[in-house]
Amino acid sequence: MGSCTTGLVLPVRHRPRSYGYDTILRLAEYADAQPGWNTLWTADSIMALPFLDSGVLLAALAARTRRARLGIGCLASLGFRHPVTVARQWADLDQLSHGRMLLAACPGNGTGTAVENELRTFGMDYAEKVARFEESVTFLRAVSTGATSFHGPFTQVENLDLGAGFVQRPLPTWIAANPSPRAGRATVDRLLGRVARLGTGWMTFNVTPELLRQRVERLHELGPGPFEVCVFLNTNVGLDQNQVLADARERWFQTAPRGVSVDDLDDIAAVGSPEAAADLIGRLAEAGATHLAIEPLSTDVPAQVGALTELLLPRLDLTTPTSASTSERPSRAS
Template sequence: MTQPTVPSADGPVDVQGEAQRPFPEHAAMARAYPGGRMTVGAITPLEGFEGPVPSLAGHIERIQQAERAGFASVWVRDVPLLDPSFGDTGQVFDPWVYLGLLSARTTSITLGTASIVMPLRHPLHTAKAAASVDQLSGGRLLLGAATGDRPVEFPAFGQDPGGRAERFRQSLEYFRVVLEHRFPRVESPLGRMHGTDLLPKPVYRRIPVLMTGRGRQDVRWIADHTDGWLYYTPPLEQQAENIERWRELTRGDGDGFKPYAQATYLDLAEDPLALPRRIHQGFSVGRVSFLAMMRAWQDIGIDQLMINFKHSRRPVAEVIDELAEHVLPHFPPGRSGARGEHRPVERTGP
């Protein structure tokens, strides 16, 4: 059998085995990113709170409410340590354990990570966990990936933060090789494999990987090596330029459409006519102006708005109900078959 070579930043990684067919026909991608219009996702925890640690009261019920309301996706965080100076622990729970629970407690919403800190985890552990969640959820996982932005974490894991960009590239390559090939032969700075395989494999033969932020990488590298880009909330004109550049770099890509998403903090005012006021990476705003802002974001090409409720002054259950009635019908999730017929592979197990 011909032995393919997967290029690496540190030289070739040898891979032996038959490669799996890549998407784009993937149900989780189709629900989150139907293409040509914007959908809405939610970032956990779905709760407004002061300080770094949420109460997590009713956290599963809020996610189930979001699924019923028409959110296309829910995204969990990877925050291993409490850093009081950073001010946010995400949903506190380990992302993979939490996604296992969400796999059982939800039915159709796309499940994503926003984002796994790839350099802090061995790629075999990440691949095993990701494929397990993907199988348990029926192929609903998207992997948001990041280099990590909390300096205190790296020495705690015995790592040099200065090497995280390179380790990210190595980890992503290793992750993809072991999921997309059977019995691969791998020679990597992060490990060697020969004569063994990682199970389970993903339902749709490949788990889409979306870059979070720049990750100390060149934008062209991100366009060439990932399946989408999760970004923050710069001014509209700057975001439009980012998206235009992204489309230029990904147009004609062999893997098809690569989405661009924006993460935004939202404090939805009780007064529906309240004008927007800038807060950290987001806005305090009434629903009328918020709907106008969403249409403007859609017009410049944002494929999904990922809402973070941390700064919400109202109960998030109440906010979700208001969005469900007045906003989300304008930005419905994609249908599983929206971009073609999806044929998942047979589920596998150890």
């Protein structure tokens, strides 16, 4: 089967139902010790979604881990943040992590009560936020390679000093874009065209292997690449299939991912036996995925991370993870 690297999406919501905040850092340390987990992913929102602050959490992860790349998928608030502040923060994060930072940026959603309230709070409409997001991505790529001046519609900078600056030159910058499976050609080209124009990688979700293959082919028609292709994949594996399905569905109803119905899980989530999950991941890799950001779709995230590490990762075409007999499984915080 095709191969790709694998990352763990950490549970970063405020007021978690069944674990304490310390569990996030313990899970990160556990995954960092497993060679099969290549990246640790956080999420981002200022007001629209109940996530821990992405910058604060990434700094904690930089201090508590040593090997895995540290990704944010996606930095939906980029259009709200001043790009000079973001550049200084990410340059310092890249130094603290010894060059392990990975930025996946997106303009965020444009509809919904919480989103509209956030836009009002920052005094802009969605079109302006998208324009600022695009300029910020361009700015970050420029200054991460050493540029000290920049002139755009929203940002004018001279004599920029980022201290030690970025370890990675340029900072790896992927663009998240999720055209609906039913989106027309114009919508797909607009969103994938943004990826080709601004990023070195594409992050997406809610794709079957066949749809991913079609979208990857179109991405390469729109831009020369090369592009990393990251699929965000809800996953729940175990030996008791009825228990796995019930747990995944219960967690889905707690979070209700945007644009995905519970009936879609059979096609776009890896829920079931470790063998079936590995088969789906292999087909996604063959369709063009180079990285999987795996989110445990479970009411017991620490237990599911242990199951993924012990049951799924050894079945993938990856570096064999540390055996459970030699590495303590993650546990809940009190």
